[in-house]
Amino acid sequence: MSPWRGTLACAVLAAALAAPGPAHAEYGDVVINKRSDAGGVRPVVFPHWFHRIRFQCRVCHSELGFKMRAGANDVLMADISEGKFCGMCHNGEIAWSAERCDLCHSGKPGLPSRVYGGHQTTGPGRW
Amino acid sequence: MSSSRRSVGPVSTFRASVVWGVVLCLISAASEAQWTPLARDQVHDPDSPALKFLQEPSQALSTLPRDSAGNRVDWMRALNERVIAPRAKLDADAPVRLREDDILLNQRGGMPMVRFPHRSHTQWLDCSNCHEHLFKSQVGANRLSMFQILQGEQCGVCHGAVSFPLTECMRCHNTPRTAK
Numbered sequence: 001m002s003p004w005r006g007t008l009a010c011a012v013l014a015a016a017l018a019a020p021g022p023a024h025a026e027y028g029d030v031v032i033n034k035r036s037d038a039g040g041v042r043p044v045v046f047p048h049w050f051h052r053i054r055f056q057c058r059v060c061h062s063e064l065g066f067k068m069r070a071g072a073n074d075v076l077m078a079d080i081s082e083g084k085f086c087g088m089c090h091n092g093e094i095a096w097s098a099e100r101c102d103l104c105h106s107g108k109p110g111l112p113s114r115v116y117g118g119h120q121t122t123g124p125g126r127w
Numbered sequence: 128m129s130s131s132r133r134s135v136g137p138v139s140t141f142r143a144s145v146v147w148g149v150v151l152c153l154i155s156a157a158s159e160a161q162w163t164p165l166a167r168d169q170v171h172d173p174d175s176p177a178l179k180f181l182q183e184p185s186q187a188l189s190t191l192p193r194d195s196a197g198n199r200v201d202w203m204r205a206l207n208e209r210v211i212a213p214r215a216k217l218d219a220d221a222p223v224r225l226r227e228d229d230i231l232l233n234q235r236g237g238m239p240m241v242r243f244p245h246r247s248h249t250q251w252l253d254c255s256n257c258h259e260h261l262f263k264s265q266v267g268a269n270r271l272s273m274f275q276i277l278q279g280e281q282c283g284v285c286h287g288a289v290s291f292p293l294t295e296c297m298r299c300h301n302t303p304r305t306a307k
Contacts, residue, residue, distance in 0.1 A: 024163055026198060064217075103181065
């Protein structure tokens with residue numbers, strides 16, 4: 001076997017090992033696409049992991065009124081603009097304002113609404 | 128130079144390069160494979176302008192106490208060790224109620240019993256998040272079933288979606304029957 005063949009084999013092996021593993025949403029990510037596709041915007045990706053670093057569950061699920069069950073919440077942009085639900089924080093003071101549509105509406109078009117868990121379970125949730 | 132020595136050189140070069148390739152790849156895989164970048168996570172649109180602004184999971188989560196499941200973060204340790212300090216309320220008048228007792232569940236089943244800790248749950252949640260629509264407050268009044276839980280009912284509303292997943296049986300079924 002010649003040296004270049006060894007190097008080539010190594011490169012192939014390295015490429016195979018370095019190739020991206022099974023890509024998946026972060027555990028607890030929720031895609032919300034009740035009206036986005038129809039409205040001509042990307043679906044919303046809600047990352048639980050990001051929010052729970054900053055807020056306890058009770059803030060959104062008790063104070064703000066988000067029901068616990070995935071899919072049970074019917075939130076309109078009008079509600080958010082009036083300061084309800086996401087709009088309690090996404091008002092330009094605590095977090096970016098609802099005018100920055102793209103930051104929340106950042107999902108792949110056509111994705112169905114549900115919890116997109118992580119590597120161990122896709123998570124339940126009925127919509 | 129003998130013919131046998133000529134054949135040994137390239138083979139050992141090949142072996143060494145393979146070993147180094149494997150080592151380097153394992154190191155890079157171990158450091159990056161924990162959390163998928165947003166652009167490859169299958170839910171974000173790789174063309175979305177948001178990807179330039181949104182925080183990457185690896186940036187936030189790699190600094191927190193490690194776990195083997197879910198977000199790969201031990202959220203209870205992160206909270207108890209004050210690595211994170213999530214706000215408990217927006218309105219200064221909102222109640223924050225902590226309950227300390229444990230409830231022993233699954234007293235007649237085949238698996239080890241479940242010691243349900245109110246404390247760790249109320250460090251995150253309000254009573255009304257579970258009571259009375261998921262669980263009655265009276266001990267013994269709830270008929271829990273893994274079949275229901277695995278379908279996203281009862282404990283499965285959160286466990287398997289946001290809080291640690293249902294693959295971690297023994298975290299809940301944690302109390303031997305002899306220890307009752």
